[in-house]
Amino acid sequence: MKGNKENRSDNVPESLEGKSLEELWELLLGKEDLEERKAKYEARKLKPDYREDAMNILECPMCGCDDVPNELLTIPVNMKGIVSVNVLGAKCSNPECLEEYYNSEDTEVIRQLKELIKQQALIGRIKPMHLQSEEYQKSSAEATRDDDENG
């Protein structure tokens, strides 16, 4: 539509196209916020618990505390005799908060495993007819005969 196209070019000046990621961050956060965030990230890297593969949370989303160390957290699972699993997450150190953060991929894997085990338990109860015990086949055959007599 012609009207839309004109609106678009009004709202989005060409100078905003083809920007670098750095410029995008700057645009989204503002230059000062970006600098602050970078400084926080650099400081975060210096903390002893920093790990490349961990969450490295800069600031607790719940209370704003900036000390949220990476920590091994325990997730209860109760599967196949296993009570819980340990995953690398993070825990806010503010004693009034102590919020725990899990990687949603980890919790998703656990959810899928639970689902799988549930399905396996179901498959264990399914038995093809030809593997049923002879007694069962006989009694069900008699039941069918009874039905025939009644009908």
Ligand SMILES: [Zn+2]
């Ligand atoms: Zn917190």
